[in-house]
Amino acid sequence: MKTENTVWHEQHITKAQRADLKQQKPCLLWYTGLSGSGKSTVANAVDALLFKLGYHSYLLDGDNVRHGLNGDLDFTDQARVENIRRISEVSKLFLDAGLIVSTAFISPFAQDRASARAKLAEGEFIEVFIDTPIDICEQRDPKGLYKKARAGEIKDFTGIDSSYDVPQSPEIHVHTAEKSIAECAEQIVKHLAEQGFISAASLS
Numbered sequence: 001m002k003t004e005n006t007v008w009h010e011q012h013i014t015k016a017q018r019a020d021l022k023q024q025k026p027c028l029l030w031y032t033g034l035s036g037s038g039k040s041t042v043a044n045a046v047d048a049l050l051f052k053l054g055y056h057s058y059l060l061d062g063d064n065v066r067h068g069l070n071g072d073l074d075f076t077d078q079a080r081v082e083n084i085r086r087i088s089e090v091s092k093l094f095l096d097a098g099l100i101v102s103t104a105f106i107s108p109f110a111q112d113r114a115s116a117r118a119k120l121a122e123g124e125f126i127e128v129f130i131d132t133p134i135d136i137c138e139q140r141d142p143k144g145l146y147k148k149a150r151a152g153e154i155k156d157f158t159g160i161d162s163s164y165d166v167p168q169s170p171e172i173h174v175h176t177a178e179k180s181i182a183e184c185a186e187q188i189v190k191h192l193a194e195q196g197f198i199s200a201a202s203l204s
Helices: 015-022 039-052 077-096 110-118 134-140 145-150 181-194
Strands: 027-032 057-061 100-104 125-130 172-174
Touching (some): 027 077
Parallel strands (some): 057 100
């Protein structure tokens, strides 16, 4: 339910002015993929590379956000939808600050990702599909979640007893089983340069 009797308050400093000060174009790198696919690892590598190049970015990691902002949500389908809704709204605020934002969430439902895209200006939403076969994700299983899901100790686990809508036309398609983390990060940052979000000259 929306709060009544509230009116949007325009700020004196615009989104464009904040972006110009940072010498970059704000955008949202929306990482999606199965648990264990490497979303957070790749997103962290991209964040570190952007920092090294002198750009202003911030990473919203799925697990970290669930420790605070979304700490009241479980993993049912309804809660997953609300999880993504909140993150998309927070991301929009970060973009308004002129930042390059990364979100590393499974975000299994295509409709939720489409809703997040619709909140932003044309071209600002960049879907990054971390495409890793589930057997490799299970081999990695850094948190032991697949083992627990297979044993029935975790319910509604994506890829096991909850569905994952594979992105059909992501802006960036990353294969972590075939590339190193550094190569994956370079692929993503190169895309940002090619699309004018950062300066191509900064990569040379």
